[in-house]
Amino acid sequence: MPELPEVETVRRGLQPVMEGARILAVEQRRADLRFPFPADFTERLTGNTVTAVERRAKYLLFRLADGLTMIAHLGMSGSWRIEMRDDSELPGRFHYDKSRENAHDHVVLTLATAAGGEARTVYNDPRRFGFMLFADTATANAHPLLAGLGVEPTGNALGAEMLARLFAGKAAPLKAALLDQKLIAGLGNIYVCEALWRAKLSPRRKAGTLVRASGAPTARLERLAGAIRAVIAEAIEAGGSSLRDHRQTNGELGYFQHRFDVYDREGEPCRREGCGGTVMRIVQSGRSTFLCPRCQL
DNA sequence: CGAATGACCTGTGAGC
């Protein structure tokens, strides 16, 4: 499910409960997700303390007191939920509740929280494309999964000049270039479609056409950089997007799905003032792209 | 080298 805004929403949910928490018990309910769990998965976590919950692109990074980092990915359908044992000022709408469990709860961490309470964080992942593995914190950035990642599409890091360097000479369609995690890290299918609509750019346009021969960004590229930052910021603000039944860690739905301008709106009218076009669906790199062929050029 | 395709999984909704 999750693109950067959803992963960031998960991180913000887990952080207050997990940071400073000691892991009392680890329940690993199957041998593998996308990859096999490390052989010593439960041993390394049990008794350890979580010092920070960070994010890089769509990866969650659980920093541990003994110098390890647990690198975790939610794949397409992964989610975490928090359950508190007792009433507590910490976030988490659920209390321990057997009836909430299901066959796709693969990992359960029981925590002694920094606030002195007890909580469980439960990882659920029907399709099992997610994973968890360990790296030494000191060298985690050099881990093969993280080393090649591009710029974060948040804040000021991503600007038109940066995009111009990344796109110069590229024949790939904008859709493919924006999905490439080696260029920009964290965009996925939804937010690429949304950003391209906002920037009035066709997903089929070649990325290199947004860069001047001098290497300077065009006005179109300025628009695109602004659109990416805006859509990501707004989606994080809204708690991400909830497709199907995906929830935040406290069970709340995200809201951004109500603000989609093109994603999953095939056949519906373009929302742009005065456009009058109809949203269409095409397939690029084997994935659905949604666009308005009338105003995205 | 870059770009397309298949693979990994289960669940859901549309259409018959």
Next chain:
DNA sequence: TGCTCACAGGTCATTC
């Protein structure tokens, strides 16, 4: 109602 098919937020390995 029940069946089949297409498709789903991601990424990696393989093949042109």
